[in-house]
Amino acid sequence: MPLRISVGLFVVFFSLSGCGQDYSLSPPADSEQITVTVKVPKELKTETMWVMYRSATCKSLTHGASGQRIERDGHHSVYKEFQRRGQSDLYQVKLPKDGGGACRWHLANVTFGVVYADTTEFGENVTQGGGGGVVVIFDHNNSPRGGADTEIDGDLTIKKDYYPWVSEAFLGGYRKHISLVSSGGLYLKYQALQARHVYFEPALHSDYTIYSKEPKEKKEGNHTAFTYPDRTVVADGKWHPNFLKLQTIRTGRDRDCFDVWRYANCPGRRPQLLPDWLPEPDQPGFGRYLIVDEWGNKLPSYFYRLVGENGEVFQGLTELNGRTNPLPESARALRKAEFPERVW
Structure with a gap:
C-alpha cells in the first residue's frame, strides 16, 4: 500500500473530555527538536510525513463491543513536507518533541518514506505500490501501523538496500504497480525513545x-x-x-x-586493483585506477596505498565510483598495491 494516508481508514469515533478545552498544538519556544533526515536517491522522492502527538491530559473515549467505556490517551495528527537542504540530496523535517498546549501534547510517532518520483519510466498507468515506508515510535504506545520490530538506544540511523519491483495483476481488472523491496516489508518499524536525530538512507539498486x-x-x-x-x-x-x-x-x-x-x-569484501589505466580527460599526464571487490562491485570510500616502481607512494580514498584520485603517469608502473583499512 502507498504511504499516503487514507483518512477514512483510520477514523476512530471518540470524544475528548472537557468540550470547552483547546486541543491545538502550541510548542514552547524552547522545546527540544527531533530532526528527521532522508538521503534521497535521484529516482525517488519523499512522501508527506504523518506526525502523531499524544496526550495523557486530554483523553479519547471509545466504547467496546459490549458498550463499556474505554479511555485512551488523546491523539493529534499533523502532516509535514520534507525540505531540501540546499542543492544536496538530503531532505529534512524538524519537529518539536513537546507539542505544548492545554493538552500537554508529546511527540508519539512519525510515519514517512520514499516512492518513485516518476512512475512513467515503467510504462503507462503504473501506480505507486509500497515498501519504502518507515515508522519511528518515540514513546511506549503503538503507532497506527502497530508496534516496533526493533528497539534502538540513542539516535537512529537506517541504511537499507532496496530493489524496484514491477508487479502486474489481472484478476478483478488490470493493475500495474512499482514498489520497493527491502528486508523489512512495507514498513521498517523502530522504537527510539531517546533519539533526537533520525537518518534514513535507502540505497536503490535500479539495475536489479x-x-x-x-x-x-x-x-x-x-x-x-x-x-x-x-x-x-x-x-x-x-x-x-x-x-x-x-x-x-x-x-x-x-x-x-x-x-x-x-x-x-x-568472508570480507576482498579489494583488488583493476589493471586498466584510465586517463584523466581534464588533466593531461594523469590517470586513475578502479578498485573493486571480488564480485566486481566498485568500492567507494576505500583506503588504498599504491607504491610506484621508484618507491613513490600514492594513497587516499576511492571516490563514489570506486576510482582513485588522479595519479601522475609515474604511477602506471606499480610495485605494490595495498588496502590497509576500510573506512565506513
Whole structure:
C-alpha cells in the first residue's frame, strides 16, 4: 500500500473530555527538536510525513463491543513536507518533541518514506505500490501501523538496500504497480525513545529490477511468477519477492552473509586493483585506477596505498565510483598495491 494516508481508514469515533478545552498544538519556544533526515536517491522522492502527538491530559473515549467505556490517551495528527537542504540530496523535517498546549501534547510517532518520483519510466498507468515506508515510535504506545520490530538506544540511523519491483495483476481488472523491496516489508518499524536525530538512507539498486505477474485465472496450482534480475523465474506460492535472492544476485555473496547471526563468519569484501589505466580527460599526464571487490562491485570510500616502481607512494580514498584520485603517469608502473583499512 502507498504511504499516503487514507483518512477514512483510520477514523476512530471518540470524544475528548472537557468540550470547552483547546486541543491545538502550541510548542514552547524552547522545546527540544527531533530532526528527521532522508538521503534521497535521484529516482525517488519523499512522501508527506504523518506526525502523531499524544496526550495523557486530554483523553479519547471509545466504547467496546459490549458498550463499556474505554479511555485512551488523546491523539493529534499533523502532516509535514520534507525540505531540501540546499542543492544536496538530503531532505529534512524538524519537529518539536513537546507539542505544548492545554493538552500537554508529546511527540508519539512519525510515519514517512520514499516512492518513485516518476512512475512513467515503467510504462503507462503504473501506480505507486509500497515498501519504502518507515515508522519511528518515540514513546511506549503503538503507532497506527502497530508496534516496533526493533528497539534502538540513542539516535537512529537506517541504511537499507532496496530493489524496484514491477508487479502486474489481472484478476478483478488490470493493475500495474512499482514498489520497493527491502528486508523489512512495507514498513521498517523502530522504537527510539531517546533519539533526537533520525537518518534514513535507502540505497536503490535500479539495475536489479524484479518483475512479477499474478495468474490470470484463479485455479489450484496457479501462483504469481517472479522473474529475477538473473532471469530465473520462481512461482512458489509466495506473494512477495525473495529479498535475500536479490542480494545474492547483486553481490555474489552466500545468502547466509545477510543473516545478522551468520555475517561474522562470512568472508570480507576482498579489494583488488583493476589493471586498466584510465586517463584523466581534464588533466593531461594523469590517470586513475578502479578498485573493486571480488564480485566486481566498485568500492567507494576505500583506503588504498599504491607504491610506484621508484618507491613513490600514492594513497587516499576511492571516490563514489570506486576510482582513485588522479595519479601522475609515474604511477602506471606499480610495485605494490595495498588496502590497509576500510573506512565506513
